[in-house]
Amino acid sequence: MSALGPRFLEQLEDYASRARFVAASYLREDTFSPYLEVPAAEYLERGGKGLRPALCLATCSAFGGEVEAALPSAAAIELLHTAFLVHDDVEDDSDLRRGEPTLHRQYGTALAINAGDGLAVLALGALRDNERTLGRRLAGRVWSEFDLMARHTVDGQARELGWQRDRRTDLTPDDYLDLIMKKTCWYTTLLPLRVGALIGSRGALDLEPMLRFGFFLGAAFQIRDDVLNLTGSEAVYGKEALGDLREGKRTLMLIHLLAAAGPRDRKQVVGYLALDPAQRSGEVAEHILALMDDHGSVAFAAEFARGIARAAGVAFEEAFAAAPASPARRFIRELVTYMVERDR
């Protein structure tokens, strides 16, 4: 894979800040109560990496569109992403997000959930604006992509929460990939790519190669995220260390451990997963992590992701075959490297 160019991070920030500014403008347009506006704006302004809107805007540009034409969609992606994060943090009872206390820790669960709802509702307004700038037909197709994404994402989230509630220990790597296709890839990579390509090509492009590229990229990204949750520094990563383990998330490493461990170790892991999350102390989570190291589970996930990341590199060339050389195309190629090799 190619190395990051000198302007890559600057370009990422440029795309992200433009989308964030437009997203925030939907919040400012309405006269909301401070009980909604303050927590919603606060989360929006925390500023993640902005990968999703950047992917959408750059893809639009790579296929010949004006970045401005995709800004409402990119803003809607950022608003929905932020809404999902708020609710996700409540569901997982997480402490940290982007290096600061989660919204429900800061404002209470009720106001946090409502702020998440508010951010999702604002995304609808952003999509409505597409009719004016893209025309009804193309805006309708963009809407269909968002509709499809939202259905898969909430279904994926339900599946993950259900697995945790039902103490599932019989899962395979295929189950995991199916899960992350739904809960991560749709809104992280597939939607931004497909919507950007739709707008940039004015609906002329075959979107199937984007499905392949988007899934390979999103899957490699999510596995990297899961590995970072185990091995990354809390200060750099911005979430509590071992958070996934303490929540009992069925990550690829956990699935591997359950398959690789002998009866004695497996019994310990199953016993750990049977505990309520509040009972899963840091010490016990550290022990499960040590078992993962002993059984090669983290190394397995890293190699598994490396295979998918290679496929993403190939699939990129196919998906962007019709896009001429441009800074936007180069940015997306570099984004593949960035997303699968990041440390935060």
Place this chain on the structure above:
Amino acid sequence: MSRGLETASHVAHLAGEVQRFGYLSAASVVKRYTEIVDRAIAGTAGLPEPGTPARGAEGEALLDGASRLVEAGATSFEAMTALLLESLRPDTGTRGLETVLLPPAARGSTCRGSLWLHNATATPVTEVDLRATGLSSSSGGLIPADAVTLSPTRLEILAAVSHHEVAVHVTVPRKQAPGHYHGLVVLSAAPEEAIALLLEVRAITGEP
């Protein structure tokens, strides 16, 4: 070959197998979702994709082929997890270029590794020629290119959504200085890309 060299060879092979397993598993998910998305978009928007060709029988056959490969990969998951207990180490590659980590070899011996060519696209790739350079060390040592052989050196066709293993053999000259040697494999189908080779040449135990 000593037990240490055999283990390193096993680790390198296993890492490649896990990568292949990951790719094939992901390709299987893509196949399932391609059909789901086609149905969903047609159902919700009621708008056909302008200029989008319907996937024909040929495409279905290729994707079914991929699915069968995935089944073969899936059955090996348990075997791989068992093997990983004894050998997989966390860092079998380097960042930047994709790296084939060859098992350490004693001078005068031959080592074998493999690299995998993946075609994740829906289009077959034809006439792929592979070439390997010689290997150089930071102290100026050189293993000539004719000591590095690839098998095969040409693929007439790499089918859509498929992969192919390419064996890499390196015959280490008897008087080669110990050290880390680096080389490249280049492909005619992707002239802007290269795959790195890394080989550690070790002195034979008991050598002066």
